[in-house]
Every structure is written in C-alpha cells, then in structure tokens.
Amino acid sequence: MKQTLAVFGSAFNPPSIGHRSVLERLGQFDKVLLLPSYQHAWGKVMLDYEARCDLVGAFISDIGQSNLELSTLEQQIAVDDNAVTTFAVLEALQLKHPEANITFVIGPDNFMSFHRFYKAEQILKRWQVMACPETVPVRSTVIREALTHNHDITQYTTPTVKMMLMNDERFKFTD
Numbered sequence: 001m002k003q004t005l006a007v008f009g010s011a012f013n014p015p016s017i018g019h020r021s022v023l024e025r026l027g028q029f030d031k032v033l034l035l036p037s038y039q040h041a042w043g044k045v046m047l048d049y050e051a052r053c054d055l056v057g058a059f060i061s062d063i064g065q066s067n068l069e070l071s072t073l074e075q076q077i078a079v080d081d082n083a084v085t086t087f088a089v090l091e092a093l094q095l096k097h098p099e100a101n102i103t104f105v106i107g108p109d110n111f112m113s114f115h116r117f118y119k120a121e122q123i124l125k126r127w128q129v130m131a132c133p134e135t136v137p138v139r140s141t142v143i144r145e146a147l148t149h150n151h152d153i154t155q156y157t158t159p160t161v162k163m164m165l166m167n168d169e170r171f172k173f174t175d
Contacts, residue, residue, distance in 0.1 A: 002099050002100060002101050003030045003031065003097065003099065003100045003101070004028070004029045004030045004031075004100070004101050004103070005029065005030065005031050005032075005033065005093065005097055005100040005101065005102045005103070006026050006029040006031070006032040006033065006102075006103045006104075006105050006130070007032075007033050007035060007071075007089065007090065007093060007102060007103070007104050007105060008022065008023065008026070008032055008033065008034055008035065008105040009035040009036075009037060009074075009086065009089065009104075010034070010035075010036065010037065010107065011036065011037045011044060011046050011052070011140065012034070012036045012037075012052050012055060012056050012059070012140070013044075013046045013047055013052060013140045013144070014047070014052070014055050014140055014143055014144075014157060014161060014165060014171070015055055015056055015059040015140070015157060015158070015161055016138045016139060016140050016142070016143055016156055016157050017136050017138045017155075017156060017157060017158070018134035018136050018137060018138040018139055018140075019059070019134070020059075020063055020136070020158065021134040021135040021136040022105065022107060022132050022133070022134050022135075023063065023065060023068060024063075024065065025132060025135070026067070026105065026132070027065070027067065029067055029103070030067060031067055031069055032065075032067050032068050032069070032105075033069055033070075033071040033073075033093075034056050034059075034060065034068060034069065034070055034071065035071045035073060035074060035089065036049065036052045036053055036056055036070075036072075036074070037074060037083075037084075038074035038075045038078045038083070038084050039078065039081055039082060039083040039084070047170070047171060048170060049075060051168075051170040051171060053070060053072060054164070054170075055161055055164060055165075055171075056070050057070050058158070058160040058161050058164055059157075059158055059160075059161050061160060062158035062159055062160045062161065063158065073089060073092060073093065074089060076092075077089070077092050085117070085118040085119070086104060086117050086118065086123060087117070087118050087119040087122060087123055088118075090102060090104060090123060090126070090127050094126075094127075101128070102127050102128070103127065103128040103129070103130050104123065104127055104128070104129045104130070105130050105132050106129060106130070106131050106132070107132065107133065107134065111131045111133070114129070138155075138156050142156055143156045143157055143165070147165060147166075147171075147172075153165065153166075
C-alpha cells in the first residue's frame, strides 16, 4: 500500500493552537510534514527561518502526535532568498517519495486565494488538495499582538512554544 503523505505549509510565525486544531484532524495520514515557509510568497515579514523551525520542533513535541514531522524542504530547494512555490515543494516531495500519495493541506487563510498560487491548476491535477480550516480560531497574529503588549499567551499556543516565545530574544515582537 502506498504511503500517505500530507504537506501542511504555513509561516508558523509562531505556531498556534489553531494550527494544532488542523493537525489533530490529520491522523489518517502516515506522515504529516510541517513545512515552515522559507520566504513568504506574498512578502509577509516573519521571524528568522531557523527560529521558526525551532518553534515548530517544540510544537510537534508538545502535541505528541506520532505522524508529525518538521520538514526543511523549502530551505533545501530555495534559490537565494526567493520564495519557494507550493508547486516546487510538491514536485520535490514527489521526487523524494515517488510512490507516495501526496495531499497538500491548505488552511482557511489560503483557501480563498488558492487560485493565486503558482500553477494552481496543475497542483489540482497532480496532487490532492484538502481544505482543512482550524476548529479553534487562534491565529499567529493574535500571539504576536499579545506578546507585543506583554499579555499572556497560554491559551494561544503550546507550553514549550510559549516558554520559548517568552524567554528567548530571537522571538521578540514589537509594534
């Protein structure tokens, strides 16, 4: 039987319980790759890539869901500091896992603008695309705003991610 592989890309700037609510519904996949954006395709300003990867690693550990895995594929296939397209990611994954059934998991923020994705029609023809909105409406923006104003973020993310965001200089957000 072919391996089932889900790809969940996000800025993870930082990971939130909204992200977790999506991931908890992906238990049917053999593996779910959490893919932090290397550079945002539409110019969003983000924390340093390595810092976000550290946050995602802690997030995965906190969740404890056995099929989750951090993937740094975007960094591996990036050319200079250019954004990596979803199409390029899926194509590279298919080359690495030629026998896998790959599903691109898209959140609600990208679902409405999927037509803007590079080669959106080709993505739909070659791979499965699964729209999976969060069941807990907590976005990374809420965490960043709370941190900027020194508010508690306990209800917005996982414990280790919270501690990292509160105690590590790499994760300081300002107005």
